[in-house]
Amino acid sequence: MLDLYGHPFSSYTWKALIALYANVTPFTFRQVGPDHPENSARVQAASPQGKFPLLVDGALELFEASVIIEHLARHHPGPAPLLPIDPDAAIATRMIDRVFDNYVMNAMQESVDEVLREGTLGESMRARVEARLHRSYRWIDGWLEGYAQPDGVSLIECAAAPALFYADWVAPIPDDCARLKAWRAHLLALPPVSRCVEDARPYRHYFPLGAPDRD
Ligand SMILES: N[C@@H](CCC(=O)N[C@@H](CS)C(=O)NCC(=O)O)C(=O)O
Incomplete structure (x- = not known):
């Protein structure tokens, strides 16, 4: 167990x-x-x-x-292909997993950490985090053009869904990243992800920057 x-x-x-x-x-x-x-x-x-x-x-x-x-x-394998069997495809999957942790989740976390530390989000930190996230969003939007989405979820969806869920609260995905906006909505609608969203709903007041009234 x-x-x-x-x-x-x-x-x-x-x-x-x-x-x-x-x-x-x-x-x-x-x-x-x-x-x-x-x-x-x-x-x-x-x-x-x-x-x-x-x-x-x-x-x-x-x-x-x-x-x-x-x-x-x-x-503990199951129906969801968490990692490709082909070793080269698995390397590519791991690289994108790092993109979401290092360049989306961590960037979002910087602003959360500043609010926890200082009690407020300073303008320079806000602008810095927004610039970092927008740069990541644009890169991911381009990458998505060639991404063959799996039927279920892989390591990429596991990493992307929570990172994009919270990052969009800190710096909303701009309209010119249409693929990324649509993918975030698609991810949040996946049953394993929507279960997490619903189970977390009672704790939204924990979000240090204030949770928006959506999602
Ligand atoms: N690199 C770790 C990061 C884990 C992490 O930052 N977890 C947060 C919760 S989302 C945590 O433990 N926060 C409590 C703390 O830092 O004491 C991973 O990929 O699992």
Whole structure:
């Protein structure tokens, strides 16, 4: 039996949850937070910075959402093709996964971190994050032109859905990135993703910049 430690509002927890839901993989969700100090303690002890999600599979503890998905693809496969079998195609998939973590999720997180630290988002940080995200959006919009979308979800959809969900709240995807706007809507409508969106809805007041009245 698998245990996934995380929080329903956490973007990286979504990334792992989408893979689990897409493959109908049985697991127990162990929520972190003040109501479950034992779960938080396990997460804190498991990795260098005590981040979640954390997957426990028997004696094995795995952190980093991408690594969790690699483990699920190898040891708990299901109908969703999380990673291509062809090694070169798998490398290309991993590269795009890095794009969403490093150049979308992390850029969005910079503004969240500033609000948590300073209590407000300064104009220079706001402009810097917007510029970084817009540059990423334009690149992804171009990449999408040649992307053969899978029937279900792969590592790419697992990474893209939470990153684009929250990044669009910080810096909305501009109208000239029409492919990306449409893809975000498509991702949010996928059953494993919409389940995450709905389960996170009660926690929207946690979003430090204020959640918009949409999605
Ligand atoms: N690189 C990690 C990032 C995980 C991460 O940043 N998790 C956030 C929640 S979305 C977290 O643990 N926040 C609590 C903390 O930083 O103490 C991954 O890919 O899993």
